[in-house]
Amino acid sequence: MNREDFPMLKQDIIYLDNGATSLKPQSVLDAMQDYYENYSANAHRGDYDISFKVDLEYENARDKVVNFINAQDRAEVIFTSGATESLNMIASGFFAPLLEAGDEIIITTSEHASNVLPWFRLARNKGVKIKYLPLDDNYHVTLENLKSVISSNTKVIALAAITNVIGDVRPIKEITKLAHENGIFVVVDGAQSVAHMKTDVQDWDIDFLAFSAHKMLGPTGTGVLYGKKELLENMEPVNLGGGMNESFDNENAIYLKDLPTRLEAGTPNIAGVIGLGAAIDYLEKIGMDKIRERELHLRNYLVEKLIKIPHIDLLNLEADSGIVAFNVDGVFSQDVAYYLNKYNICVRAGNHCAKLIKNAIGVTNSVRVSLYFYNTENEIDTLVDLLKDKAKIMEEMI
Amino acid sequence: MDSETKRAIIMEHYAHPYKRQRTDDATYLKVNTNNSSCIDNLDLYVKIENDQIADIVFEGEACAISISSTSIMITNLIGKTVKEALDYINNFEAMVKEEKYDADLLKEAIVYDNIYKQNNRKNCALLPYKGIKQVLLDYQKKIF
Numbered sequence: 001m002n003r004e005d006f007p008m009l010k011q012d013i014i015y016l017d018n019g020a021t022s023l024k025p026q027s028v029l030d031a032m033q034d035y036y037e038n039y040s041a042n043a044h045r046g047d048y049d050i051s052f053k054v055d056l057e058y059e060n061a062r063d064k065v066v067n068f069i070n071a072q073d074r075a076e077v078i079f080t081s082g083a084t085e086s087l088n089m090i091a092s093g094f095f096a097p098l099l100e101a102g103d104e105i106i107i108t109t110s111e112h113a114s115n116v117l118p119w120f121r122l123a124r125n126k127g128v129k130i131k132y133l134p135l136d137d138n139y140h141v142t143l144e145n146l147k148s149v150i151s152s153n154t155k156v157i158a159l160a161a162i163t164n165v166i167g168d169v170r171p172i173k174e175i176t177k178l179a180h181e182n183g184i185f186v187v188v189d190g191a192q193s194v195a196h197m198k199t200d201v202q203d204w205d206i207d208f209l210a211f212s213a214h215k216m217l218g219p220t221g222t223g224v225l226y227g228k229k230e231l232l233e234n235m236e237p238v239n240l241g242g243g244m245n246e247s248f249d250n251e252n253a254i255y256l257k258d259l260p261t262r263l264e265a266g267t268p269n270i271a272g273v274i275g276l277g278a279a280i281d282y283l284e285k286i287g288m289d290k291i292r293e294r295e296l297h298l299r300n301y302l303v304e305k306l307i308k309i310p311h312i313d314l315l316n317l318e319a320d321s322g323i324v325a326f327n328v329d330g331v332f333s334q335d336v337a338y339y340l341n342k343y344n345i346c347v348r349a350g351n352h353c354a355k356l357i358k359n360a361i362g363v364t365n366s367v368r369v370s371l372y373f374y375n376t377e378n379e380i381d382t383l384v385d386l387l388k389d390k391a392k393i394m395e396e397m398i
Numbered sequence: 399m400d401s402e403t404k405r406a407i408i409m410e411h412y413a414h415p416y417k418r419q420r421t422d423d424a425t426y427l428k429v430n431t432n433n434s435s436c437i438d439n440l441d442l443y444v445k446i447e448n449d450q451i452a453d454i455v456f457e458g459e460a461c462a463i464s465i466s467s468t469s470i471m472i473t474n475l476i477g478k479t480v481k482e483a484l485d486y487i488n489n490f491e492a493m494v495k496e497e498k499y500d501a502d503l504l505k506e507a508i509v510y511d512n513i514y515k516q517n518n519r520k521n522c523a524l525l526p527y528k529g530i531k532q533v534l535l536d537y538q539k540k541i542f
Contacts (some may be wrong), residue, residue: 332435334461338519350437365437365459398408398462 002286003374007207013111014379017325019192019370020166021214024279028217029210031152031278032271043270044261052367058270061277062260063140069209070200075229075259079273082223083191084114086125086210087158089225090187091118092236094208101127105156106132106149106184108141110163114210115189119158122357127155136317139166150178156185161193165351166316167323167369169197172319176205184196185231195372196295196321198288200224217280220271225263232242232259241265286373293323294373301377302369305384312387315366322371326379329394333367342396343386404509411466418465420457427537428493431529433521438464442529446537450479463513463522466517470506471526480534486502486526494520 003009005025015023032056035057039050046052065077068294075335080086099105105119109132113132122128131154134145136262141159190199194209195216208231213222236246237256244265246255246282256262283291299322306312311329327337337349348368369383387393426443432438442450453470465489471490474485490507492499496514510523 013465332437332461338516340462341518394409395405398405398412398466 001373003104003376005282006337006374009374012342012344014375014382016369016371016375016383017346017374018215018372019067019346021220022195022217022372023374024219024275025282027282028219028278031133034274035271035274042267043302050163051348054270055279057274057277058268058385061273061280064277064280065226068199068284069194069224069226070076070202071226072202072227076201076226076232077269078225078227078232078260078263080210080223080225081221081269082212082214083189083210084212084223086223086225087114087187088118089235089238090208091122092210093226093230093238094264096122096126099126099128099155099237099358100232101252102129102153103155104117104129104131104151105132106133106146106154106310107157107158108163109272110135110139110166111158111160113159113193114191115160115187119156128155133159133183135156138168139316140168141170142320143171143177143178146175146178148228150182152182154182154184156187158187158189160189160191161199161321162196162321164192164323165325165366165371166368167319167321167325167334167370168316169193172205172206176207180205192321193240193325195283195291197292213276216276216279217282219269219272219275222269222276224276229259232263235263237263237265239265243267269377289374295371296320298322298377298380299324300376300378302371302384305380306387310387311356311390324367324369324371325366327366328387331390331393331397333365336367337391339393339397340383340386343382345383345386399508401512405471406452407506407509408466409470412462415456415465415469415488417453417455418457418469419455419471421442421455426438426453426455427533429529429533431525431532433464433525435463435521438525440464440468440526440529442468442526442533446532451483453477454530459524460525463510463519464525465521467507467510468526470509471530474505474507474531474540475525480537483530484534484538487531491524494524 006023008023039053041051041054043054043058046055062074062077065341066074071077088247105128119130123130131149136142161172179186185207188206189207190211194211207228209226211224214220244257246257247256302324306314313327315325333349337347340347352364421443426445429439429442438460440456440460442456445453456468487501489499493511494513501508513519513523
């Protein structure tokens, strides 16, 4: 659906790597182009008309994000370069000063590197302990398993709302309830979820959320850090510089601006933020519920066909998202991806930046198809036809 | 060599790679070789005696091109002196990089003479050579 809006889809490709990045509709490209062509000035310097317009558009995009994730206050939405930077800011700017040796952080083995390595650094530098929430037989998170790892030392639970290999949807609302009853902060990696289902930070009661514009029809190099206002007030800026200071003197005293500007040092990615705003407009025009429904329909359509193929080993049969991970029996995943590439089908092979998951699922790498609403049943038919014929795969994979 | 024959050779080396085994023998020099852009990841173990390659074995996970290329490389390098091996490696690299090379010298490795047409697979074919070259150059530095 809506395929005509995406210039990339005019090419003869079948794009099934939406977990890596999404395609961009014309309206997003137009909004960014408009900024560069018609009011290309810096933000927060409204001394002349076009600069004032930059401020308006930039802050307008912030309001769109506030509404999109149902934040309470515009002070709670900080623009970053992406989910990775957001997660690093949360770990280094908020938790590094707060946590003490012996405190525990709970993560899972199916987290993306960006939600693992910043915590590893805390563990190394602060003597904080990383604990792994055991996944169930379907590699899902359950509240029972979460309870089993919570201790009086647990300070943080950091996990994705949807994981990028297994594609399981985590019960975030229930997790935060349990966490908050035990005085634990919840950090949610929304990179794989925000574009695919309705996110409600107030209803879910999450403390921090990180996500990237490029996985939600927006441009690369732009993302969001959401945090409850009272928490962000206590976040130390990782970057100091222009735009975020109120004043400073030669006694080394620095007076910082209020949120959200305080955490956005330097000239931001203005075009990116404006593009993100346009992406949100686009997503809301379709409706997140409709997007999710369409994606689940496509997933079921694909899975029903894949399970009938004897040489396909499906790794995540039980997952309510557009992510489908599998292997072709006896064929290295990279070779499957190369084979499909010969037919202009874009899929991902590898460990998908989730290097811990191999211990959990016993499979070091896989082929990942990640669907989005603009994919079609026809595309899936083409993919399945190519995967059905193992002799052909073996014949053409090199 | 026609493309069907090349394909058959590659698939044979992929299905039954030569010397794919691990060794704990400390007289072997070990090197890991991997491609940062994909998941190919191999450990090579090289035994050099009297300036001659006495044995190479390997283990790890990689695609059909990398595995077959490693197998063919090992077949050709065992028995060569370090210098001969480096000449062979340079010759193979030249072929993949579309430079001038000596086809006769490469023997079976000639099956990759068209790999340059697939940009994303060049590094697969080169992967074992990258590792072995490092071992041999390090060895030379220590000797001289």
